[in-house]
Amino acid sequence: MQTITTAAALRTVLSNQSGSVAFVPTMGALHDGHMALIAAAVASHDIVVASIFVNPTQFNESADLDAYPRTPEADADLLKAHGCNVLYLPEVKDVYPEGTGKSLTSTLGFGSLTARMEGANRPGHFDGVAQVVSRLLEIVQPDTLVMGQKDYQQVAVVRSMISQLGLRVELLVVPTVREVSGLAMSSRNRRLSIPETVAAAAINRHLSAVVAGLAAGWPARELEGMAFREIGTHPLLRPEYIEICDGDTLLPYQDGAPVREIVVATAVHCGPVRLIDNRLFAPSLAEEVNP
Amino acid sequence: MQTITTAAALRTVLSNQSGSVAFVPTMGALHDGHMALIAAAVASHDIVVASIFVNPTQFNESADLDAYPRTPEADADLLKAHGCNVLYLPEVKDVYPEGTGKSLTSTLGFGSLTARMEGANRPGHFDGVAQVVSRLLEIVQPDTLVMGQKDYQQVAVVRSMISQLGLRVELLVVPTVREVSGLAMSSRNRRLSIPETVAAAAINRHLSAVVAGLAAGWPARELEGMAFREIGTHPLLRPEYIEICDGDTLLPYQDGAPVREIVVATAVHCGPVRLIDNRLFAPSLAEEVNP
Numbered sequence: 001m002q003t004i005t006t007a008a009a010l011r012t013v014l015s016n017q018s019g020s021v022a023f024v025p026t027m028g029a030l031h032d033g034h035m036a037l038i039a040a041a042v043a044s045h046d047i048v049v050a051s052i053f054v055n056p057t058q059f060n061e062s063a064d065l066d067a068y069p070r071t072p073e074a075d076a077d078l079l080k081a082h083g084c085n086v087l088y089l090p091e092v093k094d095v096y097p098e099g100t101g102k103s104l105t106s107t108l109g110f111g112s113l114t115a116r117m118e119g120a121n122r123p124g125h126f127d128g129v130a131q132v133v134s135r136l137l138e139i140v141q142p143d144t145l146v147m148g149q150k151d152y153q154q155v156a157v158v159r160s161m162i163s164q165l166g167l168r169v170e171l172l173v174v175p176t177v178r179e180v181s182g183l184a185m186s187s188r189n190r191r192l193s194i195p196e197t198v199a200a201a202a203i204n205r206h207l208s209a210v211v212a213g214l215a216a217g218w219p220a221r222e223l224e225g226m227a228f229r230e231i232g233t234h235p236l237l238r239p240e241y242i243e244i245c246d247g248d249t250l251l252p253y254q255d256g257a258p259v260r261e262i263v264v265a266t267a268v269h270c271g272p273v274r275l276i277d278n279r280l281f282a283p284s285l286a287e288e289v290n291p
Numbered sequence: 292m293q294t295i296t297t298a299a300a301l302r303t304v305l306s307n308q309s310g311s312v313a314f315v316p317t318m319g320a321l322h323d324g325h326m327a328l329i330a331a332a333v334a335s336h337d338i339v340v341a342s343i344f345v346n347p348t349q350f351n352e353s354a355d356l357d358a359y360p361r362t363p364e365a366d367a368d369l370l371k372a373h374g375c376n377v378l379y380l381p382e383v384k385d386v387y388p389e390g391t392g393k394s395l396t397s398t399l400g401f402g403s404l405t406a407r408m409e410g411a412n413r414p415g416h417f418d419g420v421a422q423v424v425s426r427l428l429e430i431v432q433p434d435t436l437v438m439g440q441k442d443y444q445q446v447a448v449v450r451s452m453i454s455q456l457g458l459r460v461e462l463l464v465v466p467t468v469r470e471v472s473g474l475a476m477s478s479r480n481r482r483l484s485i486p487e488t489v490a491a492a493a494i495n496r497h498l499s500a501v502v503a504g505l506a507a508g509w510p511a512r513e514l515e516g517m518a519f520r521e522i523g524t525h526p527l528l529r530p531e532y533i534e535i536c537d538g539d540t541l542l543p544y545q546d547g548a549p550v551r552e553i554v555v556a557t558a559v560h561c562g563p564v565r566l567i568d569n570r571l572f573a574p575s576l577a578e579e580v581n582p
Contacts, residue, residue, distance in 0.1 A: 202507065202508070205507040208503045208507065212500040215499065215500065219521075226509060227507070228506060286496070
């Protein structure tokens with residue numbers, strides 16, 4: 001595996017290679033969830049490029065940016081062991097040579113996709129995500145961009161951005177990887193104490209209950225209300241939202257509506273961190289997607 | 292497989308055999324659920340005796356007794372094919388030579404086990420069940436009695452009867468077998484129309500939602516209320532009860548109580564029949580039992 005720190009060097013290396021390129025953008029502190037992205041990339045492409053870049057423009061709280069875990073040596077070892085070919089590890093000035101104020105994506109509109117959930121609760125977050133992903137795609141020029149289902153709303157925003165900018169890149173979305181407890185893997189989990197880790201595992205049980213309720217046809221607003229209230233009864237959890245949305249519009253799902261996919265998404269504060277998670281349900285199949 | 296119609300002949304046949312005896316009492320109209328009982332019996336015993344006897348004393352509605360499906364030839368073929376050794380196929384007078392009024396079990400008390408659910412909704416039903424099972428055990432004298440989890444309350448009553456009478460017989464309980472749709476197998480399913488069969492499959496989805504809610508710690512009374520109301524919104528279903536009970540006492544489960552097992556049990560009218568079903572949840576494991 002080659003480690004490269006500048007866009008110019010990366011372009012030189014990649015232009016000397018032939019074959020399909022998959023790109024896995026990350027913020028480091030890698031775990032098995034990221035490795036599932038790498039594995040999906042390796043399985044279907046000739047060259048796998050991963051980036052580790054803690055993008056300052058998508059953090060709406062500087063404390064969260066400062067506290068974001070950084071484990072560069074372990075990350076490089078994991079990527080190499082899982083068959084990644086190129087690690088792009090840039091400085092901020094390499095990604096944003098003209099500063100962070102200028103963005104290809106500043107004129108894009110995401111409509112309902114950013115109106116709720118993370119969009120409502122993390123002002124500027126998705127502008128920063130679109131900015132960094134568009135810039136990284138410009139640098140890497142992959143055939144396929146690989147992202148995780150755990151960041152469902154982020155995937156929706158990036159899909160819209162690709163469409164609006166007319167970029168020629170496939171988007172490959174990989175199911176969420178969970179701990180045995182059901183807790184979705186996240187770099188932020190490293191900051192949880194043991195009791196907090198135990199408490200956080202309840203989040204997925206509440207999502208399971210909501211999905212099972214949807215499968216039985218129980219009303220979406222009542223399920224949201226029950227789950228929100230019951231998550232709030234855990235001494236170590238404080239729910240920010242739990243929403244049952246049309247997976248395509250990210251607007252509230254209306255009972256019985258003929259949508260392709262329902263996403264049940266939540267953000268929950270646990271100790272020092274804010275965790276997000278989601279589960280997907282296909283009403284036409286009456287079945288969970290990627291359970 | 293031998294087919295025997297009298298208790299006297301059955302005693303003669305069995306007393307000439309050596310080895311362990313498992314007994315599977317049925318009311319005929321056999322399906323894959325019964326075959327799971329036979330398979331469990333065959334796997335662990337030398338001789339498997341099944342009975343087919345539509346016991347009049349456990350039917351509280353004569354219309355239900357009259358309409359109960361009877362498929363004797365197909366039943367015998369199925370039992371033989373699955374390794375049953377002896378089929379006991381008695382007349383009423385062979386089981387009750389002194390009439391149905393006299394019962395070994397008339398002095399037994401089942402306390403809370405028959406206070407609710409089937410006990411409250413089918414007067415006399417469990418007295419009839421205890422009467423026929425005690426009489427059949429007297430005739431067959433098996434080492435093991437094999438019953439299905441689907442009749443959870445019946446199993447609890449029979450377990451109590453065995454204990455109260457001091458009978459030396461093991462009770463083997465076999466998990467419920469379901470159609471692909473999730474509908475619990477039942478002889479009464481044969482009387483459902485196709486739309487009713489589709490509707491009836493929803494029952495298990497409601498039970499799944501309740502179990503998932505219990506796993507998330509949602510309040511039992513609210514889950515019962517939501518499931519009862521939502522089952523009632525199906526045009527072809529009419530719920531009679533849905534109860535979340537302590538599996539040992541069959542009294543209502545109190546949130547957080549340290550019980551061994553929770554049973555979520557329901558009776559639902561669908562077209563011409565009344566269907567029962569249940570699911571088990573072990574709070575100490577936060578996991579479903581026999582999912």
